[in-house]
Amino acid sequence: MGADLSSLLGRVIGTGQLLLVDPSGGQTRFGDGTGRALRIRLADADVGGEIAADPALKLGEAYMDGRLVVEEGDIFDLLSLLRRNGIRRVASPRLKAKGLLRLLAYQFGARIPVNRNRRNVAHHYDLDARLFDLFLDHDWQYSCAYFQPRGISLDEAQTAKKRHITAKLLLQPGQRVLEVGSGWGGLGMYMAESSGADVTGITLSEEQLTVSRNRVAERGLSDRVRFELTDYVDLKGEFDRIVSVGMFEHVGLANYDRFFKTMARVLKKEGVMVLHYIGRVKPAYTINPWIEKYIFPGGYLPALSEVLPAIERAGFLVKDIEMLPMHYAWTLKAWRERFVARWDEAAGLYDERFCRMWEFYLAAMEAAFRHDRLPIIQLQLARHQDAVPYARDYIAEAEASLKAFEAGRPPLAPVRFRS
Known part of the structure; x- marks a missing residue:
């Protein structure tokens, strides 16, 4: 009642x-x-x-x-x-008991070594691509933007995110780059064009794979950028650089050792890795049941204390840690406002119930970032002590050079959908 x-x-x-x-x-x-x-x-x-x-x-x-x-x-x-x-x-005591039962059930399921990566990814990322066109930036960056300086637009902030991450990778022409969780291809194309790198992106989303391959072909980058439908557990070869943005949240508690040991195996001794993910300030041990059921099955947002031991066991050195505490709240606000402004188009793709679900998802995540102190965490990892300079000045210097590249970069064509 x-x-x-x-x-x-x-x-x-x-x-x-x-x-x-x-x-x-x-x-x-x-x-x-x-x-x-x-x-x-x-x-x-x-x-x-x-x-x-x-x-x-x-x-x-x-x-x-x-x-x-x-x-x-x-x-x-x-x-x-x-x-x-x-x-x-x-x-109430009843709600606390319900929460405890959910925590125990989640922890039990999360520690069973069953690979549900492809199914979980398809649940969210294989939605109609036209949905994402309603609220993302022109490059379809579906991860936290970098609002530096604060007042820039969503498109500018997503470009700033790509610039900031690329600067931390210290890319050189001809280096082989692995992108784990390659989305719709925007970061891979940016790295190849800005730095002359050779990029291989992997994804488990068939929808994203098709769109990203089409974009690369239209851009004339097929000789330097390729995308594959591959799980990280099946990776082979060696790479000079590894980058992963917005994928680690789906790896799962039971798989952190496997993930970082795989990355260490395929990263050259002098290589550098940048990992960008949603974290917490302390372990939560579970995920919101509504988000788990409707949006991100199998997802988990880890605290540094849950991630660093696996990094150390894999033999990585932590070269840089950056916490971005409010940037995702600003990103989600922009996405939510853009989605609501095109509500009727979304309802035409799905229905009113789906639209309310998607609005609730964006609103709930924004509220969590504003009030629960959730940060975006960027980790820079290496296997060799000298892989990264000993001071952070190089990041700003690289960003300045990348800004000059962006000023002369031909505009990106609108993203085309799967026919």
Whole structure:
């Protein structure tokens, strides 16, 4: 019943203002009246009790199904209000028990050495490519942008991300570069054109593979950039550089040793690796059940303390660690606003329920980055002490050189979809 949800919200919301409207039209106010006014409506008599019994899963499902309607403000405002007020700190014994059972189930499943990489990747990345065109930048960078300086556009920030990562790789003409998780090919093309490198990208997404191969052919880079449908566990050969952006979150707790030992095996002794991923400030041991069910099955966001031991066991030296704490919040905000602006086009590809699911995903992730202190972590790894300069000045110097390259780079053609 709505009373169950009212009781929960009454314990949670101390600041802000929220008006809850039950199915009969009754209204309950929460908060101290400060900030933006929010109004939500329960569409049926059961949904309030379902949300109160399992908010981590049922809040998102209720919004997807149109049973929880945000009538004033938007879903990001609601999620932000709940996180600012610390909803997880007022969990009942029943909710705590449910959370513990989920944690144990996740840890058990995460430590079973079963390779579900291809299935998990297909769940998210093999969606209709036209969906991603609705909200990504012109180069289809589906990972955290680098808003340096702060006020630049999404397109500029994604270019800055590619520039920053490429600078850390210390690329030289003719070097063989491996990109693990190559997306739609934008970073691979940037590295090849800016530095004269020979790039091999691997992906488990058939949709991304087709699009990225088409882009390379149209760009005239097929002799220097290639993409393969390959899992990292099957890698062969040697590379001068390795880069991985936004893929490590899908590796899984049980596979960190295998991942880094594989990278050490295929990286030359004098080589350099840059790993860019979403992390945490401390272990969480599980993932949000709604995100796990609907968006990223098998995903996990690790803390440094969970990653560094495997890095050390693989024989890597950590040459640089950079934490980017708010850049993904700004990226997600831009994606969410662009997606909502083209809602009708997304609904034409899927339906209204899918659109609400996707909006909830972008809003929930943005709220998490704003209020849960999630950072993007960039690790620079090497096997040899002298592989990287002893001071970080070279990064800014390389970025300046790359900016000069970008000024004369021919514009990218619009991304074409699979026919």
